Amino acid sequence: MKKILSGNEAIARGAMEAGVHIATAYPGTPSTEILETIAKKFPRIHAEWTPNEKVALEVAAGASYAGARVIAVMKHVGVNVAADPLLTLPYTYIRGGLVLVSADDPELFSSQNEQDNRNYARFAKIPMLEPSSSQEAKDFTIEAFEISEEFGTPVMVRTTTRISHSLCIVEVGDIKDQATPTLEKHSAQWVMLPAIARVRHPIIEERMQRLKVFSNTHKYNVMEMNNTSIGIISSGVAYQYAKEVLPDASFLKLGLSYPLPDKMIREFASKVDELWVVEELDPFIEQEVKALGITCHGKDHLPMCGELTPDIVRNAILNTKDEESVQYNLPARPPNMCPGCPHRGILWALKRNKCFIAGDIGCYTLGFLPPLEAIDTCLCMGAGINHAHGISKALGPGKAKIAAVIGDSTFFHSGLTGLLNLAYNNGTALVVILDNRTTAMTGAQDHPGTGITLEGDHTIDIDMETLVRSLGIEWVETIDPYDLKDARKMVKKALEHKGPAVIISSAPCVLLKSRKVSGIPLKIDIDKCNGCKVCLGLGCPAIEFRDGKAFITEVCSGCGMCKDLCAFDAIGGTV
Amino acid sequence: MNILMAGVGGQGIILASDILAQVMLIYGYDVKKSEIHGMAQRGGSVMSHIRFSDKVFSPIISKAQCDILVSSEEVETARYLDFLKPDARVIVNRYRLSPPSVALGVDEYPDISDLILEKTSHVCFIDGNDIARSLSNQRVVNTILLGVLSTLLEPDESIWEECFQTMLKGRIRDVNIRAFKAGRAAKAN
Numbered sequence: 088m089k090k091i092l093s094g095n096e097a098i099a100r101g102a103m104e105a106g107v108h109i110a111t112a113y114p115g116t117p118s119t120e121i122l123e124t125i126a127k128k129f130p131r132i133h134a135e136w137t138p139n140e141k142v143a144l145e146v147a148a149g150a151s152y153a154g155a156r157v158i159a160v161m162k163h164v165g166v167n168v169a170a171d172p173l174l175t176l177p178y179t180y181i182r183g184g185l186v187l188v189s190a191d192d193p194e195l196f197s198s199q200n201e202q203d204n205r206n207y208a209r210f211a212k213i214p215m216l217e218p219s220s221s222q223e224a225k226d227f228t229i230e231a232f233e234i235s236e237e238f239g240t241p242v243m244v245r246t247t248t249r250i251s252h253s254l255c256i257v258e259v260g261d262i263k264d265q266a267t268p269t270l271e272k273h274s275a276q277w278v279m280l281p282a283i284a285r286v287r288h289p290i291i292e293e294r295m296q297r298l299k300v301f302s303n304t305h306k307y308n309v310m311e312m313n314n315t316s317i318g319i320i321s322s323g324v325a326y327q328y329a330k331e332v333l334p335d336a337s338f339l340k341l342g343l344s345y346p347l348p349d350k351m352i353r354e355f356a357s358k359v360d361e362l363w364v365v366e367e368l369d370p371f372i373e374q375e376v377k378a379l380g381i382t383c384h385g386k387d388h389l390p391m392c393g394e395l396t397p398d399i400v401r402n403a404i405l406n407t408k409d410e411e412s413v414q415y416n417l418p419a420r421p422p423n424m425c426p427g428c429p430h431r432g433i434l435w436a437l438k439r440n441k442c443f444i445a446g447d448i449g450c451y452t453l454g455f456l457p458p459l460e461a462i463d464t465c466l467c468m469g470a471g472i473n474h475a476h477g478i479s480k481a482l483g484p485g486k487a488k489i490a491a492v493i494g495d496s497t498f499f500h501s502g503l504t505g506l507l508n509l510a511y512n513n514g515t516a517l518v519v520i521l522d523n524r525t526t527a528m529t530g531a532q533d534h535p536g537t538g539i540t541l542e543g544d545h546t547i548d549i550d551m552e553t554l555v556r557s558l559g560i561e562w563v564e565t566i567d568p569y570d571l572k573d574a575r576k577m578v579k580k581a582l583e584h585k586g587p588a589v590i591i592s593s594a595p596c597v598l599l600k601s602r603k604v605s606g607i608p609l610k611i612d613i614d615k616c617n618g619c620k621v622c623l624g625l626g627c628p629a630i631e632f633r634d635g636k637a638f639i640t641e642v643c644s645g646c647g648m649c650k651d652l653c654a655f656d657a658i659g660g661t662v
Numbered sequence: 663m664n665i666l667m668a669g670v671g672g673q674g675i676i677l678a679s680d681i682l683a684q685v686m687l688i689y690g691y692d693v694k695k696s697e698i699h700g701m702a703q704r705g706g707s708v709m710s711h712i713r714f715s716d717k718v719f720s721p722i723i724s725k726a727q728c729d730i731l732v733s734s735e736e737v738e739t740a741r742y743l744d745f746l747k748p749d750a751r752v753i754v755n756r757y758r759l760s761p762p763s764v765a766l767g768v769d770e771y772p773d774i775s776d777l778i779l780e781k782t783s784h785v786c787f788i789d790g791n792d793i794a795r796s797l798s799n800q801r802v803v804n805t806i807l808l809g810v811l812s813t814l815l816e817p818d819e820s821i822w823e824e825c826f827q828t829m830l831k832g833r834i835r836d837v838n839i840r841a842f843k844a845g846r847a848a849k850a851n
Binding site for chain 2: 089091196197220248249252253254255256324327328330331332334396397398401409410412413415417418419420421422423424425450453456457458620623626628630631632633640
């Protein structure tokens with residue numbers, strides 16, 4: 088049967104067809120829908136959100152040791168968090184097939200960097216498959232489990248945003264039965280003491296040699312011989328772009344792109360006049376081709392940064408140019424925090440207290456934009472607390488008002504250790520936990536603070552204040568960010584406190600049918616409004632400046648923050 | 663055939679383009695659709711590429727290759743004009759949602775009709791929000807535009823209805839079918 092599926096839905100379907108038992112992930116664009124699809128469509132698979140990617144991969148390893156097929160899913164930067172287990176996991180005996188899905192984000196549509204995670208395949212010495220369509224996303228996922236069990240290694244399936252989020256037609260297949268997990272002991276292959284790991288390392292090197300032979304005859308590495316004046320080696324979505332603009336060229340399409348099929352590459356190179364490697368981001372394939380002593384074009388004409396497009400590929404290979412496009416200078420429309428978002432209130436309060444605000448990964452990072460301009464750093468998950476601590480230690484006590492903001496999901500992910508460090512090392516920075524009881528940026532996923540699992544079961548609902556106190560923080564206050572005056576006062580009080588202080592800014596995400604907002608738009612009395620623009624300072628998408636006065640549009644959620652700010656009592660309506 | 667759907671996050675572009683893709687699958691074409699939805703709920707610009715033909719490789723449209731641009735917000739239309747073929751058709755919802763710099767009074771909201779007309783004369787303006795209001799549901803604007811678009815495409819109405827029936831449920835399905843028909847009627851006017 089034919090279905091139209093996104094790459095992510097196709098990977099979920101592939102996991103089901105492959106007889107997967109367990110699926111683990113931390114949400115992250117563009118990977119999130121894989122676990123959501125598994126939980127929704129394939130309840131036979133136990134699927135769980137883990138607090139972070141390291142946990143996801145280690146749980147996956149445990150399931151594999153029990154003989155279950157298991158898939159661990161994360162975005163590219165999530166693999167950095169899971170890198171510690173990933174680099175040793177190939178030393179251990181993989182019993183049930185273990186597949187790591189890395190969803191990369193060339194062009195940084197929703198990420199802090201555009202690292203090329205194909206490098207992890209080489210670094211960790213594991214095979215990698217790169218689908219170029221949804222059909223391949225499904226088929227390659229199944230094949231990844233076969234390779235994993237045949238060679239006893241973790242296998243990476245690497246997608247990119249364009250593969251994960253594009254829809255294509257998929258012919259679905261039969262669903263395989265799950266193996267029955269059993270408990271066995273393999274201490275000589277699972278206990279990575281130096282003496283054991285030293286013995287295991289040569290096994291990996293020998294495995295990679297066998298995989299190279301395997302790659303040279305693998306069904307997903309295909310030579311498509313056509314006109315031989317131009318030959319293109321490519322993988323992933325880049326293959327589709329090249330095929331689109333040069334349908335008559337010859338192709339070496341790599342599906343199993345690590346370890347690379349050296350013999351096949353030599354043979355292909357010998358058959359074509361001009362050899363090109365078309366790949367996004369790093370010259371991952373190109374460098375290996377050149378290391379074989381083969382001359383080729385690639386990054387000498389194609390960009391290292393950003394995603395490719397058919398136009399970029401055509402212009403590079405055919406040496407053409409796009410027509411000069413007219414620049415219209417249109418007003419930009421960047422993403423913004425939603426009307427009624429509770430983050431707006433606490434960020435405003437920190438700003439009014441003249442804080443330096445170390446940020447983190449989440450919706451609140453959008454508070455960077457004018458007019459709020461309330462975020463001063465953003466590096467990676469959990470970094471904000473440590474930035475704030477580092478800055479205050481460097482400056483010395485009492486020199487500046489240093490604060491960190493971090494969402495609840497990010498705090499569970501990797502904020503706990505930072506806060507513990509702050510308490511342990513007598514830090515003075517203020518930490519504000521933006522507790523909206525969801526993972527908002529990726530589309531509202533549950534976490535250990537929501538009381539519900541990915542499968543919809545009731546579970547623990549971590550009390551934030553108790554958790555923070557248990558890490559050694561004595562000054563903790565929970566506030567309502569919609570009460571702007573109180574928020575501002577509490578921030579001032581916290582900054583005056585000599586030791587570490589934590590404010591828990593507690594209000595549900597406004598997209599979760601929050602009872603904190605009425606949902607009825609407020610109105611401005613234009614006779615009272617004197618056009619002072621104070622309300623506009625909140626950066627709320629519902630407030631506009633028209634003909635010298637403030638105006639509230641129909642997207643207003645009725646949260647009332649602007650009403651609190653108006654000194655002329657010009658804003659009316661139900662809050 | 664290459665179709666671009668443009669608008670602002672939260673306007674329902676992803677649902678509308680999902681339905682279009684499903685219709686083309688049933689009609690018998692190879693079809694690919696691509697969009698970026700990481701920030702879709704945060705009010706940013708959103709664009710969806712839909713391509714169908716006997717065989718489709720790239721999921722994204724090349725510059726100057728778009729046959730039809732459907733846009734649910736005026737200024738969003740103008741962002742993608744260099745994707746248009748010289749004789750492309752453009753369906754624009756007459757609706758203005760101020761970008762932040764306009765809301766703050768820094769920029770003027772630009773008039774985009776002349777910019778489009780410089781590219782193509784086949785422009786159709788639709789008062790989608792008024793039609794949606796008459797259906798008491800502001801969220802069906804993109805389904806109304808889909809109705810307009812459907813009059814330019816091969817599959818007949820029954821295939822579209824079949825897709826609405828299988829992809830949506832209950833009251834949401836009913837209001838979307840009414841919105842789709844209202845869009846077809848609006849084009850006829």
